[in-house]
Amino acid sequence: VQAMGQYRKDGQSNLDFLMFDGDFFVPIVRIDLLERHNMPLPNTWDEVIEISRFFNGRDLNDDGTPDFGFCHFPHVNAAGVGMGFWSWWWPELLYSTWAT
Secondary structure: OHHHHHHOOOOOOOOOOOOOOOOOOOOOOOHHHHHHOOOOOOOOHHHHHHHHHHHOOOOOOOOOOOOOOOOOOOOOOOOOOOOOOHHHHHHHHHHHHHOO
């Protein structure tokens, strides 16, 4: 991957750093809804909240049921089992506790 080159000190020698794990959040935005209501992509959490409040309770997919303005999907492992928030942290928490 070419992007990995940016983690080399001089861009040519051995790889000095490559993040294996990290905490990240990947938002998925319905651009069609923003465009329909002439709204820009949010750049701050305050803007996300404002847009969420605008769309919350509206029927966004024409099924006759009000929808949420913001959804968070909990992590589910390969077996289809998830523990919500803890599924992200539990293995690291247990390891750090047992390893001490």
